[in-house]
Amino acid sequence: MEMYLEKGRPLRCLLVESLPYTDTAINKPVDDALIVFSDGIKNDTLTHRINQDMVTGRFYNYYHPRLIEPDPAKIYSITIIANEKKVTATTRFSQTTATIDSVIVRESPNEADSFSVGIKFTDPSTVENYYRILIGKNLNLFGSDPTDFRVNDISFNGKPFSYYSEPDFARNDTITVRVYSLSKDHFEYLESMGNARRSNFNPFSQPGRIKSNVEGGLGIFTSILYTEHKVIIR
Numbered sequence: 001m002e003m004y005l006e007k008g009r010p011l012r013c014l015l016v017e018s019l020p021y022t023d024t025a026i027n028k029p030v031d032d033a034l035i036v037f038s039d040g041i042k043n044d045t046l047t048h049r050i051n052q053d054m055v056t057g058r059f060y061n062y063y064h065p066r067l068i069e070p071d072p073a074k075i076y077s078i079t080i081i082a083n084e085k086k087v088t089a090t091t092r093f094s095q096t097t098a099t100i101d102s103v104i105v106r107e108s109p110n111e112a113d114s115f116s117v118g119i120k121f122t123d124p125s126t127v128e129n130y131y132r133i134l135i136g137k138n139l140n141l142f143g144s145d146p147t148d149f150r151v152n153d154i155s156f157n158g159k160p161f162s163y164y165s166e167p168d169f170a171r172n173d174t175i176t177v178r179v180y181s182l183s184k185d186h187f188e189y190l191e192s193m194g195n196a197r198r199s200n201f202n203p204f205s206q207p208g209r210i211k212s213n214v215e216g217g218l219g220i221f222t223s224i225l226y227t228e229h230k231v232i233i234r
Helices: 184-200
Strands: 002-006 010-014 034-038 043-052 059-067 076-082 085-091 099-107 115-122 130-136 147-152 160-164 174-182 220-224 226-232
Touching: 010 043, 034 059, 076 220, 085 220, 099 160, 099 174, 099 226, 115 130, 115 174, 130 184, 147 160, 147 184, 174 184, 184 220
Parallel strands: 002 220
Antiparallel strands: 002 010, 010 059, 034 043, 034 076, 043 059, 076 085, 099 115, 115 160, 130 147, 130 174, 174 226
16 A cells, blocks of 8 residues: 655555466556544545546545645554455654755756756754655656655765756756655655565566555555755756
8 A cells, every 4th residue: 555645635545455476467456445544633534536646647546635734743544444454554744854955056067058956955963864856857747757866864964965966957947856854664665665676677686575664564654745946057
């Protein structure tokens, strides 16, 4: 299962069932589950409805129109009952968001009219932090291919950190730089998913193990927080 809580977005959940290795289908949607979301005060039952997020391109098969208003004091939970199984998970909006100090445009010394875009932010020293950095022209268009980089602060805790894209941009391009502040669960889930995909194409590697924060199944239930900045290359 996958479910992401983001300010101003409705409740959406993807629920699929694993298949035998020899099965030719990609996945098997579970369409008759009971899915209850709770913020500790109010419960909402998601209904079966195919829904696509036009920002991320993700498909979901359960939906509720309630819009999320993040509250760091609340513990959010999900309970799923389907096929005589029970799946549960909890999450919070507890991440410390990074403040973008500056966005830097740098012309390539090797290619005419080619620019890379960099970001600089200072990592808060009080907690362990995990980041995902996106740099691109159309971050809200899921068919785009932005720079996508993940990192934890083990090597720069409490210090400034900078990162640059490849020189893929031209003059007059409008570039969006976004820094996601991830929970540890989300960071490890993304890293393990990437490792699993790479191992699928390498016959000599060990099978990738998905790191999940879901009890009774596999997947991720987490909150989404980010800051972003736009720059026009002149």
